[in-house]
Amino acid sequence: MRIILIGYGVVGQGLTNILLRRRLENLKDYGFNPKIVAIVDRGGAAINPKGLNLEKMLTLKKHNGTVAADREFGHAQMSPLSVIESTEAEVIVEATPTNVKNGEPGLSHIKTAFKTGKHVVTTNKGPLALALPALMELADYNKVYLRFSGTVGGGTPVLELAKKCLAGDKIVAIRGILNGTTNYILTEMAEKRITFQQALDSAQKLGYAETDPSMDVDGIDPACKVVIMANWIMNKKLTLKDVKVKGIRDVTLQALEEAAKRGNTIKLIGSIDDSAEVAPTEISKHDPLCVSGVLNAVTFVSEFAGEETLIGRGAGGMETASAVLRDLLDIKYNLASKMLT
């Protein structure tokens, strides 16, 4: 399987690290022979149809800031789109940053991959939040696969649990803590009795929150995940504009303390049933969903199996890269099954 990797940040580097560590191990069990033929970052591209040397790519990125510095295979300033168009490969891994305004540049990367007959694995929530129903159709039309396990829960297999582990059952509702930054802030506020601003400062100091924290604290990131789960798991044709979103800026210490008196606390909950919503919500401290710190948690309400809650870290380069690997294996497996029919 020849792979083009677009975006070489923590997830992209995590993927190359995993592939290096796994090369001699159990990936063979899956008849999976991954070869990264191109990597594109902000500085340009490195391309080798025979497969790039991944140790070298990691070193170049670390010391030169870009893989385009490779003397033999580097192409400074070469654009992702021209790499996708001109390089032979079966799959692109799209791991550029999320942009919920217009989904770019990820959206164009994905569409161009489809047009040139390439499967897509992405960790980029932007294009999915804005256009998942259309992208799923476009993938079908081009007879390629679109996978995005790393967009919800990081390495925690939230989407897979719902899709692969409840056959014959029916998921009728989903609710979850889908954003680690806001969960950290709310946990800090409740436990240390500090204000939203104090907790946000602490999150920013620790690197849990961005300088512009609005994607998290205004609920946009969890809303993207709601869109992805609604489409993929519950077959609802939603996009970001269909989700009612309220962030945590207005959650007061007083409200948290009053909730505590009732044995409850306030969490930023994304929910999907008849409607799709993200809002600060009072829940019982005994609810399995009630996790603290940067953890994420999702409860699936199913018709027969009852309620299942999956908890894990919702982020991390290596963790999210492990979700990319699972998607690559899933595509490999599906292709192998199809060849047999």
Added chain:
Amino acid sequence: MRIILIGYGVVGQGLTNILLRRRLENLKDYGFNPKIVAIVDRGGAAINPKGLNLEKMLTLKKHNGTVAADREFGHAQMSPLSVIESTEAEVIVEATPTNVKNGEPGLSHIKTAFKTGKHVVTTNKGPLALALPALMELADYNKVYLRFSGTVGGGTPVLELAKKCLAGDKIVAIRGILNGTTNYILTEMAEKRITFQQALDSAQKLGYAETDPSMDVDGIDPACKVVIMANWIMNKKLTLKDVKVKGIRDVTLQALEEAAKRGNTIKLIGSIDDSAEVAPTEISKHDPLCVSGVLNAVTFVSEFAGEETLIGRGAGGMETASAVLRDLLDIKYNLASKMLT
């Protein structure tokens, strides 16, 4: 798919209920056409090669105590073994009660099914705890499938999460609260400040604990689940005698209160890493594993994806029956893939 159902208690009846409810719905999506051709209970059997009327079976069980009361298809006193041997079917669902002394009668049911070329789905922990490595080999030898999702976590897809959702990763350790009865008792002791005996009485009154509670409180039930996970998920060839087991009879209110002072509590934890063990263990109240009441929880420690914790009810007839349905679909799917090769 023709199915023989051995044991017609809450799980068996749950399965017939689910099949009735799903008949006109999404099971068709899986190309799955289940037909129960025989049901065996303590009173005998009902057999119809064309498929039994499941509404009628439920009614007979309720009003007559046995499906053998069926005038047309009933066979009073007919033994499970002769039904398995003489009835044509692809799969048996073995749902008789667990017996950890010698695994019977489940063990003979399973072996006889294998010998006559039938796949087995079981919810019976006894045969697996005593002989899972041998049974897995025997299934391979007879070219049939053995599935047992309902034995761990009831309807919560614990085994499936580990097997299907972490491809390319490696589970290096497992720990979990694997028994709802003992978790209820420990939760009650800690929250209501009562003794073990008082909490056990309460559990028995509510039907959470048996009159002879030793399977639960002495840790045997969770030890069976440790054996099943160790074999199925981590490929360790263990049986019950290899698990170090300590129950909760000696957990005192004082120990719980001292743990609470440290922000912790005591739970009955089953763990698998280099060794396999069940023992009362002090864990942090912030650990996602720390669930209350009758809930079960399992944490998988994986090499790349980090730690994932799955929480759900660990029991229930309908819930466990939904796990049986998943196993039937899994066998169906595997058979379909095999036909293509």
